[in-house]
Amino acid sequence: MPKFNMNPKKNPMPSQDPLVRNKNFDEVATGYTAETAIDEAKRCLNCKNQPCVAGCPVNIHIPEFIACVAEGRFEDAYQVIARSSSLPAVCGRVCPQETQCEGRCTRGIKGEPVAIGRLERFVADYHNANCAQKPVRPESNGHKVAIVGSGPAGLTCAGDLAKLGYDVTVFEALHLAGGVLVYGIPEFRLPKAIVRKEVENLQALGVKIETNMVIGRVLSVEELKEEYGFEAIFIGSGAGLPKFMGIPGENAKGVYSANEYLTRTNLMKAYKEGSATPIMHAKNVAVVGGGNVAMDAARCAKRMGAENVYIVYRRSEAELPARREEVEHAKEEQIIFRLLTNPVEILADEQDNVVGMKCIEMELGEPDASGRRRPVEKPGSEFTMDVDCVIMSLGTSPNPLLKATTPGLETQRRGEIVADETGKTSLEGVYAGGDAVTGAATVILAMGAGKTAAKAIDEYIRNRS
Numbered sequence: 015m016p017k018f019n020m021n022p023k024k025n026p027m028p029s030q031d032p033l034v035r036n037k038n039f040d041e042v043a044t045g046y047t048a049e050t051a052i053d054e055a056k057r058c059l060n061c062k063n064q065p066c067v068a069g070c071p072v073n074i075h076i077p078e079f080i081a082c083v084a085e086g087r088f089e090d091a092y093q094v095i096a097r098s099s100s101l102p103a104v105c106g107r108v109c110p111q112e113t114q115c116e117g118r119c120t121r122g123i124k125g126e127p128v129a130i131g132r133l134e135r136f137v138a139d140y141h142n143a144n145c146a147q148k149p150v151r152p153e154s155n156g157h158k159v160a161i162v163g164s165g166p167a168g169l170t171c172a173g174d175l176a177k178l179g180y181d182v183t184v185f186e187a188l189h190l191a192g193g194v195l196v197y198g199i200p201e202f203r204l205p206k207a208i209v210r211k212e213v214e215n216l217q218a219l220g221v222k223i224e225t226n227m228v229i230g231r232v233l234s235v236e237e238l239k240e241e242y243g244f245e246a247i248f249i250g251s252g253a254g255l256p257k258f259m260g261i262p263g264e265n266a267k268g269v270y271s272a273n274e275y276l277t278r279t280n281l282m283k284a285y286k287e288g289s290a291t292p293i294m295h296a297k298n299v300a301v302v303g304g305g306n307v308a309m310d311a312a313r314c315a316k317r318m319g320a321e322n323v324y325i326v327y328r329r330s331e332a333e334l335p336a337r338r339e340e341v342e343h344a345k346e347e348q349i350i351f352r353l354l355t356n357p358v359e360i361l362a363d364e365q366d367n368v369v370g371m372k373c374i375e376m377e378l379g380e381p382d383a384s385g386r387r388r389p390v391e392k393p394g395s396e397f398t399m400d401v402d403c404v405i406m407s408l409g410t411s412p413n414p415l416l417k418a419t420t421p422g423l424e425t426q427r428r429g430e431i432v433a434d435e436t437g438k439t440s441l442e443g444v445y446a447g448g449d450a451v452t453g454a455a456t457v458i459l460a461m462g463a464g465k466t467a468a469k470a471i472d473e474y475i476r477n478r479s
Contacts, residue, residue: 018056018057019054021125022121022125022126024057025046025050027132035202038202039201039202039285041202041203042203045135045136046133048088048140051132051137054083054128054133055080055081055083055128057121057128058077058081059120059121060080060081061077064076064077065119065120066119068118069115069116069118070114070115071458071462072170072461074095074098074134076130078094079094079133079134082094083136083137088140088144089141089145092137100174101457101461102137102138102141103212104195104209105134105458105461106138107203107208108199108204108456108457109457109458110337110458112127142208142211148214148215149218151220152179154220157180157181157475157479158180158244159244159475160182160185160238160248161182161247162235162248162251163186163193163249163251163450164186164193165250165252165460166461166464167250168193168248168448169193169212169213169464170460170464171465172216173219175468175471176216176220178468181220181222182222183221183222183224184222184224185229186224186226186227187226187251189225191223191225192210193250195209196280196281197276197280198277198307199276199280200280200310202313230415230419230420231415234419235419239443246443246444246445246471246474246475248437248445248446250464251450252448253411253430254413256272256273256410257409257410261358262359263362267362267365267366267367268296268403269360269406270294271405272301272310272311272407275311275315275405276311278292279293279314279318285314285318294402295318295319295320296315296320297320297321297322298320298400299320299401299403300324300326300352300399300403301325301326301405302408303407303408303409304325304327304329304335305335305407305409306337307454308327308405308407309340309343310340311405311407312324312325312344312405315403315405316347323348323349324349325349325352325353326352326357326371327351327354329353329376329389331353352399354389355373356389356391358372358396367402368402369402370400371399372396373398374391374392374395374396375395377389377392409454410454411429411430412425412430412449416431422440423439423440423441430450430453431446431450433447436470437467438470445471448460448463
């Protein structure tokens with residue numbers, strides 16, 4: 015049997031037929047078989063300098079876990095991943111591997127990189143299906159840490175601290191733990207049973223989860239320290255405040271932020287028969303924006319029964335910020351892309367229901383500060399789109415509640431918490447990371463921030479002891 019598989023292409027990921035899956039919320043990708051995983055793992059050259067590891071924000075020992083897969087030692091592979099990541103089944107599904115670990119893969123120089131993300135997903139799923147043993151709870155070190163927010167940053171920080179013996183309590187504002195993993199990312203990309211399993215693994219380590227706890231409203235950061243005895247606090251509250259365009263008609267019935275639309279669909283299960291969550295079952299939907307969240311909202315709207323779903327984006331396809339895979343999946347599912355198009359007004363009838371959206375065509379000019387070519391209006395190109403629902407997916411910023419209720423917490427103009435490279439904020443013993451610091455970013459970058467902060471919190475508490 016050959017040691018290496020020198021096929022220049024990845025093993026393809028099996029998935030549902032596009033015209034079947036765009037009518038259901040079952041997971042799109044169905045995953046590798048054991049045979050396919052072993053074959054793909056043999057494409058790894060086990061490079062001496064391991065560039066893939068440097069591309070991973072949580073520094074998973076990638077060649078080591080892939081070598082285990084190549085030998086059929088799937089549980090050993092999981093244990094390698096688990097040393098660095100608290101959420102392997104999540105990362106294998108939603109990380110932008112193409113710009114991180116796989117983007118550094120040597121095999122990608124003359125072909126396609128090793129399918130690191132697909133192998134991580136396979137290994138995590140194998141473990142969850144075949145290992146009933148819960149993680150062993152470490153011996154307590156007698157120190158207490160509070161985590162604000164149960165998204166990827168908070169869960170990662172909680173997991174790393176729990177493994178060191180800390181008494182960790184996670185405070186979550188919603189009724190389920192998981193943050194953006196449960197309210198933002200759709201079921202067909204990340205089944206919620208997987209998120210629950212990852213949370214249960216953390217609870218087995220001793221992490222306590224307190225839901226329906228809006229820190230800044232129910233309790234303040236100061237009360238967590240002074241009255242409840244937490245020696246350090248990590249803020250991973252995300253960026254859940256949506257942005258709008260400020261154009262006429264945005265208050266009409268049938269205009270949603272992507273956050274609201276996805277929360278109703280994913281967290282509140284609006285797609286299920288008899289759901290108590292009101293959501294519009296529209297015929298023609300426009301999603302304004304071009305990121306991953308816009309793709310998620312558009313694909314959800316299609317599954318909710320819309321006949322036509324449009325991605326309306328003011329730049330060209332080359333500038334779309336969404337992952338290539340998400341764009342391709344959206345196209346396969348018959349999402350219509352109206353590029354170089356910008357809304358200028360939402361039209362409503364006498365009952366204030368959306369009946370259309372006035373747009374203008376755009377042209378690309380010189381690059382702006384981000385390096386992308388700046389869109390400029392094409393004179394005389396106005397037209398009206400026939401839509402009855404508009405979903406604004408223009409990015410998010412942190413909720414201002416914590417800033418308003420936490421004296422001395424330094425923030426930027428848009429509300430992002432100011433923190434150094436370790437996550438340390440302007441307040442003694444208070445750390446922060448993820449979208450609450452950077453603004454909306456990726457799951458894996460939030461996890462990396464949680465991991466970094468956990469290390470800094472451990473050093474902070476040990477130096478005080």
